[in-house]
Amino acid sequence: MSHTRKDIPQSQVELTITVEPDAYHKHLIKAAERISMRASIRGFRPGKAPYEIVKREMGEMNILQEALESIVQESFYEAVTAEHLDTVGMPDVKIQKIAPGNELVYTATVALLPEVKMASLDKIKVTKKTKPVTDEQVSEVVDNLRKLQAKEVAKDGQAGREDIVLIDMDMFIDSVPVDGGQAKNYRVYLSEDHYIPGFNKELVGLKKNESKKFSIKFPATHYQKHLAGKNVNIEINVKDVFERQLPELSEEFAKTLGQQSVEKLKDLLRTNLGQEAERKSEEQAEIEIFDTLIEKSEFGDIPEVLIDAERKKMFYELTRDLERHGISIEQYLNDIKKKEDELYQDFKTQAEKRAKAALLSRHIALQNQIAVSEEETDAELRMMAEAYKDNPEHLEQIKKPEVRGTIKNVIQNKKVIAWLKEKILGPAPKKLAE
Numbered sequence: 295m296s297h298t299r300k301d302i303p304q305s306q307v308e309l310t311i312t313v314e315p316d317a318y319h320k321h322l323i324k325a326a327e328r329i330s331m332r333a334s335i336r337g338f339r340p341g342k343a344p345y346e347i348v349k350r351e352m353g354e355m356n357i358l359q360e361a362l363e364s365i366v367q368e369s370f371y372e373a374v375t376a377e378h379l380d381t382v383g384m385p386d387v388k389i390q391k392i393a394p395g396n397e398l399v400y401t402a403t404v405a406l407l408p409e410v411k412m413a414s415l416d417k418i419k420v421t422k423k424t425k426p427v428t429d430e431q432v433s434e435v436v437d438n439l440r441k442l443q444a445k446e447v448a449k450d451g452q453a454g455r456e457d458i459v460l461i462d463m464d465m466f467i468d469s470v471p472v473d474g475g476q477a478k479n480y481r482v483y484l485s486e487d488h489y490i491p492g493f494n495k496e497l498v499g500l501k502k503n504e505s506k507k508f509s510i511k512f513p514a515t516h517y518q519k520h521l522a523g524k525n526v527n528i529e530i531n532v533k534d535v536f537e538r539q540l541p542e543l544s545e546e547f548a549k550t551l552g553q554q555s556v557e558k559l560k561d562l563l564r565t566n567l568g569q570e571a572e573r574k575s576e577e578q579a580e581i582e583i584f585d586t587l588i589e590k591s592e593f594g595d596i597p598e599v600l601i602d603a604e605r606k607k608m609f610y611e612l613t614r615d616l617e618r619h620g621i622s623i624e625q626y627l628n629d630i631k632k633k634e635d636e637l638y639q640d641f642k643t644q645a646e647k648r649a650k651a652a653l654l655s656r657h658i659a660l661q662n663q664i665a666v667s668e669e670e671t672d673a674e675l676r677m678m679a680e681a682y683k684d685n686p687e688h689l690e691q692i693k694k695p696e697v698r699g700t701i702k703n704v705i706q707n708k709k710v711i712a713w714l715k716e717k718i719l720g721p722a723p724k725k726l727a728e
Contacts, residue, residue: 304596306406311369311399312399318365325360326360367695382407382656383599388403404599405599413586427567441485443541443550444539453498458484458536459500472520482494497532502534511525600652675698
């Protein structure tokens with residue numbers, strides 16, 4: 295293997311790496327084994343077909359593609375070690391030449407760890423603010439629990455603010471039907487916030503079989519961009535009105551929730567709300583600590599590849615969050631009237647901030663010997679394997695070296711946060727023994 299080095303702006307290095315066939319042949323053998331485990335090769339059990347047979351059946355280029363990741367990982371590590379580079383983040387790899395039996399040539403642009411001059415912790419003043427739990431909060435949760443067990447009884451009278459109205463609805467803008475603005479047998483809980491501000495107010499007082507036409511101006515900041523700021527005409531027909539009859543707050547109700555009395559139920563809810571308030575105050579303090587540290591510390595040039603890596607993470611996180619709500623990234627981009635590259639540009643400021651936080655975390659870990667043992671990493675991976683035991687694809691993913699590195703980094707970041715909080719907020723109070 296050979297390589298050349300080129301220093302480029304923003305604390306980056308471009309390595310051009312050449313790997314000879316003899317050097318990567320061992321990776322081809324391993325790749326052929328993996329392929330033969332997945333593919334059915336006549337006359338051989340999974341994983342037992344000889345290399346030459348796999349090459350004949352599947353093609354040498356397919357084997358090389360399968361081996362590419364491990365070839366790059368090994369050769370890149372050797373080049374970085376030879377150059378004594380202190381890198382951060384994942385390299386940006388571009389394949390220049392790939393063909394069976396020939397040299398593999400690729401470039402890897404990697405960010406160097408920028409200089410970090412961390413602010414003195416004595417200058418960081420952060421106070422954890424935990425809001426006390428109020429009787430009103432406990433009562434609100436109790437009412438929500440009662441609503442979950444409410445009975446719905448049809449009524450002939452007017453719809454009240456706690457009732458449910460079953461409607462057919464049509465929405466129009468300038469007499470043109472709104473795309474997705476039609477609904478049949480649509481249940482509206484009048485006591486809950488509606489996605490159309492002011493919509494519920496228009497339904498209060500209506501009776502079964504009544505109709506109504508009204509207009510609502512959507513807020514300019516409404517999440518549905520095609521409706522934001524528009525006057526929308528709405529026509530509704532009331533098909534039914536239901537009264538929600540809540541169960542009485544009694545010992546019997548408390549027992550349905552596993553508690554012996556109303557007082558015990560309220561005590562449990564107060565404890566849970568207190569723990570949630572404590573968790574939120576911890577999170578807010580962590581954010582404030584890092585925000586203040588970033589503001590008061592000094593950083594060398596932040597490599598663009600490091601910022602891009604954070605952008606990609608942000609895009610992935612957004613995509614996963616949207617999918618959990620049944621929204622595709624394409625639909626989201628269409629709603630906000632932006633292209634993917636424009637969204638990436640919007641991420642730049644926050645991505646740079648996240649990159650600085652990662653650099654600070656690494657700097658603190660190095661300066662204070664905050665390390666993660668192999669045993670800690672193994673324990674976390676075992677927990678993940680147990681969680682994904684019924685998902686072979688995920689189980690295979692967590693075996694990859696880069697996943698192990700990511701897990702190790704996550705654990706280290708948690709340790710750094712704990713160290714910072716102890717230095718700035720003081721030792722965490724000891725929990726009382728149960």
